[in-house]
Amino acid sequence: MSEILRVHDLAVRYGHIEAVKGLDFRLNEGEITALVGANGAGKSTTLLALSGLLKPSRGRIEFQGEDITRLAPHQIVQRGVVQVAEGRAILTTLTVAENLQLGAYTRPDKAGVGDSLDEVYQLFPRLKDRAAQFAGNLSGGEQQMLAIGRALMAKPRLLLLDEPSMGLAPLMVQEIFRTVSEINRAGLTILLVEQNVRQALKIARQGYVIETGKIVLSDSGENLLANPKVEEAYLGG
Amino acid sequence: MLEQQLLNALTLGSVYALFALGFTLVFGVLAVINLSHGAVFMVGSYAALALVTRLEAPLWAAMLGAMLVSGTLGLLVDMLILKPLRARNAPHLIPMIATIGVGIMLTSTAQGLFGAEILRFPDGILPAGEFVVGDVHVRALEIAIVAIAFVLMAVLFAVLKRTQLGRALRAIAESPKAAWLLGINVERLFHITSFAAAALGGIAGVLIGLNFNAITPQMGQPILHKGIAAIILGGMGDIRGALFGGLFLGFAEVISKAYLSSQMGDAVAFGLLFLILLVRPSGLFGRKLERKA
Numbered sequence: 001m002s003e004i005l006r007v008h009d010l011a012v013r014y015g016h017i018e019a020v021k022g023l024d025f026r027l028n029e030g031e032i033t034a035l036v037g038a039n040g041a042g043k044s045t046t047l048l049a050l051s052g053l054l055k056p057s058r059g060r061i062e063f064q065g066e067d068i069t070r071l072a073p074h075q076i077v078q079r080g081v082v083q084v085a086e087g088r089a090i091l092t093t094l095t096v097a098e099n100l101q102l103g104a105y106t107r108p109d110k111a112g113v114g115d116s117l118d119e120v121y122q123l124f125p126r127l128k129d130r131a132a133q134f135a136g137n138l139s140g141g142e143q144q145m146l147a148i149g150r151a152l153m154a155k156p157r158l159l160l161l162d163e164p165s166m167g168l169a170p171l172m173v174q175e176i177f178r179t180v181s182e183i184n185r186a187g188l189t190i191l192l193v194e195q196n197v198r199q200a201l202k203i204a205r206q207g208y209v210i211e212t213g214k215i216v217l218s219d220s221g222e223n224l225l226a227n228p229k230v231e232e233a234y235l236g237g
Numbered sequence: 238m239l240e241q242q243l244l245n246a247l248t249l250g251s252v253y254a255l256f257a258l259g260f261t262l263v264f265g266v267l268a269v270i271n272l273s274h275g276a277v278f279m280v281g282s283y284a285a286l287a288l289v290t291r292l293e294a295p296l297w298a299a300m301l302g303a304m305l306v307s308g309t310l311g312l313l314v315d316m317l318i319l320k321p322l323r324a325r326n327a328p329h330l331i332p333m334i335a336t337i338g339v340g341i342m343l344t345s346t347a348q349g350l351f352g353a354e355i356l357r358f359p360d361g362i363l364p365a366g367e368f369v370v371g372d373v374h375v376r377a378l379e380i381a382i383v384a385i386a387f388v389l390m391a392v393l394f395a396v397l398k399r400t401q402l403g404r405a406l407r408a409i410a411e412s413p414k415a416a417w418l419l420g421i422n423v424e425r426l427f428h429i430t431s432f433a434a435a436a437l438g439g440i441a442g443v444l445i446g447l448n449f450n451a452i453t454p455q456m457g458q459p460i461l462h463k464g465i466a467a468i469i470l471g472g473m474g475d476i477r478g479a480l481f482g483g484l485f486l487g488f489a490e491v492i493s494k495a496y497l498s499s500q501m502g503d504a505v506a507f508g509l510l511f512l513i514l515l516v517r518p519s520g521l522f523g524r525k526l527e528r529k530a
Contacts (some may be wrong), residue, residue, distance in 0.1 A: 053417055077420030085418055091411050094404060102404050106420035154420065 004158060004189050005031040005081075007052075010059035012042075014048050019045045021213035022059065027158065027206075032180070032190045034204035034221060035235065036197045042213040043193040044086055047162050050191075051083045052076045055172050063158070078106045080157030086166060086193075089147040092136030096127055099146055103153025113153070120149040123179065141172035148179065158189045165196045177203055197234040201225045209234075240373045242495045248379045248448060250487020251386035253422075256441040256460055257467035257479040258390060259434035265410040265474030266430045268329070273314055273336040274438050276343035279454060281439025282446035283347055289362055296362055300385075303443045304436040312338055312437020315428055323427075340457065344498045347454040363447060366388045368491025389437060390480060397476060397504040406430065410474060459503075463490075466510050474522025481521060486510070 005027040012020040020042040026032045037043055040167045050061060052073040058185035068076055091099055092141040096125040100120060103115045121128040130138060135146055144164055151159055164180065165173040173196065183202045184190050201207050204221035209230060217224065224230050256278060263271045284306040288299035318339060322332050366377035397403035408416040409423055416423050445460065446452045463486050470485060471478020489509050494502030517523070 051418060053414060072422070072424075073417035074420045074422040077418070082420075083418050085415065089418070090416060091415060092406050093411050094407055098404050098407075101401065102408055102419050102421075105401065105405060150419075 002029050004064060006062045006156050008060045010049060011057045012054050013057045020211055023215055025208050025215060027189060027191055029186055029189050032184045032192055033193040034192045034194060034200040034207040035210060036194050036200050036207060039195060041210045043210060044162055047160050047193055050160060060198055068212035077154060082151045082154045082156035083160040084147045084151045084162060086162035090135045090143050094135060095132055096135050096146055097131040099150050100153050103150035106154060116153050116155060120152055124149050128193060141168050144176055160191045161195045165194060240371055242491055243381060244373055246488040246491035248382050249491060250484035251383045252387060252444045253463050253467055253487050254480045254483025255386045255389060255437055257464045257483040259437035260464045261468040261474055261479040262430055262432045266406055267427055269319060269332045271336045272333060273339035273354050274464060275457030276340035277307045277310055277435045277438045278442035279347060279457035280310055280343055281442035282452045283351055283502030285443040286356055286358060288398055290359060291320055300440060302445050303439045307439020308432040312428055312432040315431035344454050353454060357450050362367055378447060382448055466507060470513060470520055472520030475522040478520055478522035
């Protein structure tokens with residue numbers, strides 16, 4: 001598998017506080033990689049830095065061989081790195097259809113956009129039924145589907161998912177993880193950030209465990225699940 | 238009589254609405270209360286006058302020129318003043334204060350360049366036609382003002398509602414962060430918004446200047462207050478609210494001047510506004526004002 005993203009010594013500060021303290025990791029093309037850890041470990045900060053919304057204080061982010069560390073957020077999206085931010089990442093005052101249309105904002109191939117829309121509706125039939133409704137009226141699970149569907153509209157090369165299972169009912173969590181696997185099987189590289197460590201490592205080929213801004217473990221998802229340290233700290237022993 | 242007053246009110250109200258739309262657009266998209274909008278309105282008026290008197294431009298060209306001048310001014314305010322403040326994460330009051338300063342600068346510059354006295358468009362420039370419908374004297378000028386205001390507002394509504402640009406602007410209004418993550422160049426759309434809003438403010442200035450045929454450096458001040466009142470009444474950042482609020486203020490002002498007190502028309506209009514806000518503090522179309530980071 002070839003490497004698609006390489007992060008070297010990434011550090012991010014909020015004022016005097018260094019939230020991310022020199023991360024090194026890499027993503028292989030076509031794989032799901034999980035970045036797991038507790039609340040406040042620096043996971044979301046890392047993703048925001050990858051998307052250019054936070055400027056790293058040091059380090060380097062290379063996407064497909066290109067240094068994207070200093071690019072503006074919209075330029076990073078244009079390169080094909082698309083993030084589904086945590087929580088309610090959708091635009092509640094726009095309709096479902098408008099959210100999806102905006103997902104394709106950076107795409108020059110207007111003809112292909114219609115095909116992508118069909119694919120998204122096929123993946124999430126419920127969104128099609130609710131296309132004309134305001135996104136704010138959707139349930140939590142439907143909002144997360146919309147957020148993922150909207151990101152797919154950009155035709156990403158790398159999808160960054162920030163806690164897609166957060167705040168969802170258990171059944172919906174299962175469905176979201178199933179969908180993430182399905183999208184990956186179609187060939188998309190995914191960086192999955194999760195507090196739901198067990199579920200995330202189950203579907204990830206490779207995993208990194210992050211604690212207080214540092215990567216403390218890295219291994220295959222399978223090995224991490226079996227690792228006693230991971231089990232003790234994150235899987236409830 | 239009433240019909241005549243209603244026509245006056247519609248004319249005035251449609252220009253207030255046009256002015257308020259630009260104001261509310263900037264508030265909605267940039268989250269800034271741009272208090273230089275009144276001065277930009279005044280600059281539009283002087284720009285049209287200068288084009289007509291010094292370059293002998295026809296009125297329609299002077300209007301376009303005025304939009305260009307005021308729009309460019311709005312763009313410069315965004316690039317030179319608001320953008321550096323954004324980059325430094327200035328608290329909300331700072332850009333507002335800064336734009337008060339811009340307004341004062343522009344007003345005194347206009348006074349220096351054109352003098353403090355009232356200037357007028359030369360004879361023959363204004364559409365002179367007038368016809369009588371029933372008891373109402375309708376000036377062609379009034380028809381033109383209402384038509385221009387409503388066409389521009391309709392264009393703005395259509396852009397916001399139907400185009401990708403409009404969707405992107407609404408996305409920024411809800412969450413700039415979400416907009417960036419969609420690949421929207423938020424900074425660029427801030428510039429476009431500032432230009433468009435100021436251009437609308439500038440043409441509103443031309444229309445008011447034509448309607449009363451009077452241009453002064455201070456003319457931006459009363460309309461600034463009315464613009465603020467209109468968007469608060471309609472609901473901050475809401476486009477329909479600005480349209481409604483502007484029309485409401487035009488009608489309240491004209492009707493109270495005609496039937497209650499010619500001196501205290503504004504007092505009555507603003508008193509009424511206060512009463513409405515007691516009942517609906519977030520304005521008629523208003524939502525809560527907070528937005529996501």
